[in-house]
Amino acid sequence: MFDTYIFDLDGTLLDTLEDLTDAVNYVLEKNGLPMRTKEEVRSFIGNGIQKLMERAIGTGNVDLRQAVACFKEYYLSHSAVKTKPYEGIIELLQELKRQGKKTAIVSNKVDDATKKLSKIYFADLIDVAYGANEEGGFRRKPATDCVELAIEKLNAKNTSIVYIGDSELDIQTAINAGMPSISVLWGFKDEDFLKANGGTNFVKAPKEILNF
Numbered sequence: 001m002f003d004t005y006i007f008d009l010d011g012t013l014l015d016t017l018e019d020l021t022d023a024v025n026y027v028l029e030k031n032g033l034p035m036r037t038k039e040e041v042r043s044f045i046g047n048g049i050q051k052l053m054e055r056a057i058g059t060g061n062v063d064l065r066q067a068v069a070c071f072k073e074y075y076l077s078h079s080a081v082k083t084k085p086y087e088g089i090i091e092l093l094q095e096l097k098r099q100g101k102k103t104a105i106v107s108n109k110v111d112d113a114t115k116k117l118s119k120i121y122f123a124d125l126i127d128v129a130y131g132a133n134e135e136g137g138f139r140r141k142p143a144t145d146c147v148e149l150a151i152e153k154l155n156a157k158n159t160s161i162v163y164i165g166d167s168e169l170d171i172q173t174a175i176n177a178g179m180p181s182i183s184v185l186w187g188f189k190d191e192d193f194l195k196a197n198g199g200t201n202f203v204k205a206p207k208e209i210l211n212f
Contacts, residue, residue: 001210004156005096006147007126008165009107009114010045011187013089014121017042018082023075024056027067033060045188046167048108048132048140072110079113080120086186088206093125095210102159104150105129108140108169128153142172164209168197182209 010016021041028035036044036056044055053067096103103126107114114131130138130146138145151157163174166187174181175198183199184206185191191202203209 001099001212002101002162003159004102004104004151004154004161005209006104006106006150006161006163008163008167008170009105009109009117009129009131011166011189012164012170012184013085013105014083014117015086016079016083016117017045017188019075019079020045020052022081023071023078024052026074027053027070028056028060030070031057031060031062031067033057033062042188046108046169049110076110076113076116079117083117083121085121086206090122090125092206092209093122097125102154102156103127104154105131106141106146106150106163106173107131111136141169142176144173144177147173147177162212168194168199171198180212182212 007013017038021036021038024041025035044052049068049071053071054064057067093103105114105118105126109131111131111133115129118126118129128150130149132140134140138149151161161179162182163170163177163179164182164184166184167189171181171183171194180201182201182203183194185202185204201212
């Protein structure tokens with residue numbers, strides 16, 4: 001087993017798809033654009049809000065900066081309406097805590113929302129949580145800025161560390177950070193896609209993470 005576990009958030013710890021879809025469609029409806037399905041939004045997720053909204057808007061004539069600002073404002077106050085931890089996640093985190101493991105969240109979700117959701121759902125189970133904060137000088141994944149920050153805050157530099165996520169960005173983040181990764185198969189990307197993007201370790205249920 002490892003000493004330190006760094007997790008992605010959306011599609012890994014939390015099923016955020018419905019709240020993300022509602023936020024996207026709130027912006028689209030306000031701008032007179034057609035709504036998106038959950039499956040469409042699922043395919044847009046992974047590279048931060050700007051890319052999410054850019055993909056959702058498509059060829060629509062909408063100011064992207066205003067759309068992103070509108071999304072952020074709506075989502076921050078509606079991010080925990082339908083969102084829920086995936087089955088088995090709470091039990092996994094409880095077991096890691098029982099064993100004295102260090103835990104962190106590193107997400108491309110905006111930092112405020114990341115910290116808010118971590119506090120709501122994982123109050124005493126996750127040690128530190130960091131989201132996208134490029135204004136603060138921390139680049140989004142697959143850059144390793146927030147991973148390095150988490151390791152520093154956890155005082156975990158000399159421990160064995162694994163990065164756990166559901167996307168190709170998470171695999172690349174782990175590679176860039178020089179650490180192994182585990183890809184979860186209950187998230188937003190499937191196994192064939194993850195294998196094609198360098199994934200080598202896969203789990204179908206949270207408890208399987210304890211086998212590594």
